[in-house]
Amino acid sequence: xxxLRGLSKNFGGVQAVDKLTxxxxxxxxxxxxxxxxxxKSTTINLICGVFPxxxxxxxxxxxxxxxxxxxxxxxxxxxxxxxxIRLFGELTVWQNLWVARNSIEDIAxxxxxxxxFGSSKLVREEIDEMLEFADLxxxxxxxxxxxxxxxxxxxxxxxxxxxxxxxLLLDEPAAGMNLEEVQDLDERIRKFRDLGVTVLLVExxxxxxxxxxxxxxxxxxxxxxxxxxxxxxxxxTAVQEAYLGAPEETA
Amino acid sequence: MDFxxxxxxxxxxxxxxxxxxxxxxxTGQLSLAQAGFxxxxxxxxxxxxxxxxxxxxxxxxxxxxxxGFFAFLIGFPALRVRGLMLxxxxxxxxxxxxxxxxxxxxxxxxxxxxxxxxxxxxxREIRFFSANGWETWEVSLFVWFFxxxxxxxxxxxxxxxxxxxxxxxxxxxxxxxSVGLNLTAVKVAAMTVGGVIAGIGGGLYAxxxxxxxxxxxxxxxxxxxxxxxxxxxxxxxxxxLAAVIFIQGILIEGLRFLGDWRxxxxxLLIIVVMNLKPSGIFDARTALMLKRMFAGxxxxxxxx
Numbered sequence: 001x002x003x004l005r006g007l008s009k010n011f012g013g014v015q016a017v018d019k020l021t022x023x024x025x026x027x028x029x030x031x032x033x034x035x036x037x038x039x040k041s042t043t044i045n046l047i048c049g050v051f052p053x054x055x056x057x058x059x060x061x062x063x064x065x066x067x068x069x070x071x072x073x074x075x076x077x078x079x080x081x082x083x084x085i086r087l088f089g090e091l092t093v094w095q096n097l098w099v100a101r102n103s104i105e106d107i108a109x110x111x112x113x114x115x116x117f118g119s120s121k122l123v124r125e126e127i128d129e130m131l132e133f134a135d136l137x138x139x140x141x142x143x144x145x146x147x148x149x150x151x152x153x154x155x156x157x158x159x160x161x162x163x164x165x166x167x168l169l170l171d172e173p174a175a176g177m178n179l180e181e182v183q184d185l186d187e188r189i190r191k192f193r194d195l196g197v198t199v200l201l202v203e204x205x206x207x208x209x210x211x212x213x214x215x216x217x218x219x220x221x222x223x224x225x226x227x228x229x230x231x232x233x234x235x236x237t238a239v240q241e242a243y244l245g246a247p248e249e250t251a
Numbered sequence: 252m253d254f255x256x257x258x259x260x261x262x263x264x265x266x267x268x269x270x271x272x273x274x275x276x277x278t279g280q281l282s283l284a285q286a287g288f289x290x291x292x293x294x295x296x297x298x299x300x301x302x303x304x305x306x307x308x309x310x311x312x313x314x315x316x317x318x319g320f321f322a323f324l325i326g327f328p329a330l331r332v333r334g335l336m337l338x339x340x341x342x343x344x345x346x347x348x349x350x351x352x353x354x355x356x357x358x359x360x361x362x363x364x365x366x367x368x369x370x371x372x373x374x375r376e377i378r379f380f381s382a383n384g385w386e387t388w389e390v391s392l393f394v395w396f397f398x399x400x401x402x403x404x405x406x407x408x409x410x411x412x413x414x415x416x417x418x419x420x421x422x423x424x425x426x427x428x429s430v431g432l433n434l435t436a437v438k439v440a441a442m443t444v445g446g447v448i449a450g451i452g453g454g455l456y457a458x459x460x461x462x463x464x465x466x467x468x469x470x471x472x473x474x475x476x477x478x479x480x481x482x483x484x485x486x487x488x489x490x491x492l493a494a495v496i497f498i499q500g501i502l503i504e505g506l507r508f509l510g511d512w513r514x515x516x517x518x519l520l521i522i523v524v525m526n527l528k529p530s531g532i533f534d535a536r537t538a539l540m541l542k543r544m545f546a547g548x549x550x551x552x553x554x555x
Contacts, residue, residue, distance in 0.1 A: 050425065069433075070429070071431050074430065082429075086425060086426035088415075090422055091418055091419060095415040099419045100431070116412055116413040117408070118411075
């Protein structure tokens with residue numbers, strides 16, 4: 001589904017991502033892990049077109065994303081969340097989802113007017129569904145900036161989902177969460193898969209990635225040093241050296 | 252009484268000017284091009300009624316559309332830059348427009364009278380209202396018809412998805428982009444709407460004062476345009492109106508006895524507001540307070 005071919009990015013002299021090749025299959029949850037500064041977030045930013053790639057190419061369902069501006073990439077089905085939550089804090093929870101909704105062009109024959117000025121029953125029902133998904137049904141009218149941290153994370157997930165993505169890029173969604181919240185996130189990510197959304201999960205919290213991911217790739221200094229199932233990754237000596245430490249420490 | 256009707260016209264026209272900047276400010280852009288759009292509206296509407304002998308409404312609308320068209324055109328290059336660079340780019344545009352009209356000489360003899368823009372001498376005799384026997388109060392009503400229409404339109408837009416989108420872009424461009432919004436399209440749309448609104452204001456201005464010259468459309472006017480929404484806050488269109496009433500009605504007219512010292516107050520005022528109420532005088536909290544007061548009043552018995 002999503003194919004990275006020899007993806008490279010250097011900032012000045014720093015090689016943030018170095019010839020990364022990976023294929024994410026439709027319907028899977030693909031984990032991307034690695035120590036700090038190993039190029040995980042950069043990879044997400046490259047896929048979203050936040051900055052241009054230095055070398056290599058990105059294909060979504062065989063379509064080259066190279067020359068595509070960021071907002072068009074989303075319309076091809078790529079949605080993301082941010083490492084440091086980026087909601088529209090001065091807008092209400094409902095408005096956050098409303099802005100994200102309708103962004104895709106193929107929404108059932110909607111004209112210019114109804115897209116920008118209308119609020120059809122269909123759209124309202126869908127947004128209610130998203131609120132339900134995020135367990136924020138009673139907070140629709142609150143300003144997003146006033147939500148508690150965990151609620152903001154859930155809203156950001158719902159906002160990404162509201163764009164109706166084919167693939168969802170999650171940039172450290174568990175950062176700052178306690179164990180209970182991580183458990184909840186785990187279930188939500190599985191729910192995404194049940195909805196037919198492919199997930200690329202960049203994460204530091206090992207409990208989450210190891211539990212939820214079908215396959216994992218490990219980055220170190222921008223290079224992929226391993227790829228495989230969670231068990232394979234846990235037993236890979238190169239990975240242990242680079243990142244996980246000795247096996248007894250990870251338990 | 253005419254003094255107050257005249258003041259009402261000034262307040263109405265400046266409200267339009269402020270609202271033109273308000274729309275773009277929702278997307279987080281600070282533009283000093285509003286003076287340019289205002290000038291385009293003023294000169295073109297004036298040319299339509301004086302040289303082409305059109306009636307006021309089509310002249311105003313054409314002037315506004317032309318101003319909007321230029322806003323659309325300069326939106327593309329100008330909105331590629333942000334912050335200070337945008338301010339500089341838009342000042343350049345306003346100055347370009349001003350100097351164009353400074354040099355525009357287009358005189359024609361109509362009814363044995365030579366009329367039209369006369370470059371450095373300005374554009375005199377834009378006398379549609381007095382030639383057709385409009386009273387001052389009628390002109391004021393006419394001006395406020397547009398002010399109310401624009402305010403109602405923006406109020407409604409603010410509550411639609413378009414309003415949420417503008418504010419989303421203003422708040423976080425990266426996040427807005429990540430939910431599929433085309434930043435350039437959103438900003439250029441806001442710029443165009445702002446241009447149309449400033450164009451209406453300019454056309455009305457030219458016809459209420461009957462004489463315009465390039466000196467009216469300097470950077471100072473552009474500064475006023477952005478000062479209103481900054482002072483009034485971006486929570487609603489009424490903030491801009493409140494700021495205009497405050498500046499034009501109270502500061503400029505009310506404090507006339509202070510002479511030139513008055514001008515110092517502007518600078519001081521902006522500094523004070525920036526420090527005490529960074530989100531504007533009329534921010535969300537004030538709006539809520541007023542709403543409660545209003546609701547309370549309405550609830551009282553015997554209050555017709």
